[in-house]
Amino acid sequence: MKEYKLTESEEKFAELIWQNEPIGSGNLVKLCEKEMNWKKSTTYTVLKKLCEKGIFQNKNAVVSSLISKDEYYAKQSIRFVEDTFGGSLPKFLASFISGKKLTNHQAEELKRLIDEHKKV
Template identity: 40%
Template sequence: MHLTEAEKSLMDIIWEQGDMPAKELVRLADERLDWRRTTMYTILKKLIEKNMVKNENAEVSCLISRKEYENMQKKGAIRKYFSGSLPEFVNAFIREEELTDDEVKELEDIISSYKKSKKS
């Protein structure tokens, strides 16, 4: 799922503040983004349509956490640019970057830890 820059800006406020009255979100959007009330509600409507938030009884609340959104973005990028292959993704970066010994060790530790967790 893609968020526009404006949608992401409003979500950043919601993620930071948590559930809040819509009028408080209007105030914060005005204060931080210099948005009018109508602009905030237009963007909020788009976020509701994307099932990112809900607005019930003038209370705005998240349906997707920042971490969930970031994970969706990562998985989407791997699908889009690497045909869904995590090894291809890792390989592309390893070929392009000079990894330090510490970075190689860290990657090995991550894989080792993953293998151990799969055996449990």
């Protein structure tokens, strides 16, 4: 699995692209100036870095994603469970729900997800 580690500002930048894609690079510069107070050079430097990481592409001055927001956060979640709980999903879930009571709906949803993803 390819690893995507982004800084807080890179993640905020990525969110802007995901929310507005496909977006012209000129419009992205204007958006970053407004939302993040970035100069044109900063926008293009960070964009180039994220394109090199394989998250976005800038073709014909149009920026779009190579991986979706959901894919990115799914990979971050997997990495968190691996790094923090030795890859053990049961340990993560036990920690996550400790001290809380699940509603019947939540418990049924978890059961459904487990059944859907069981190895047969």
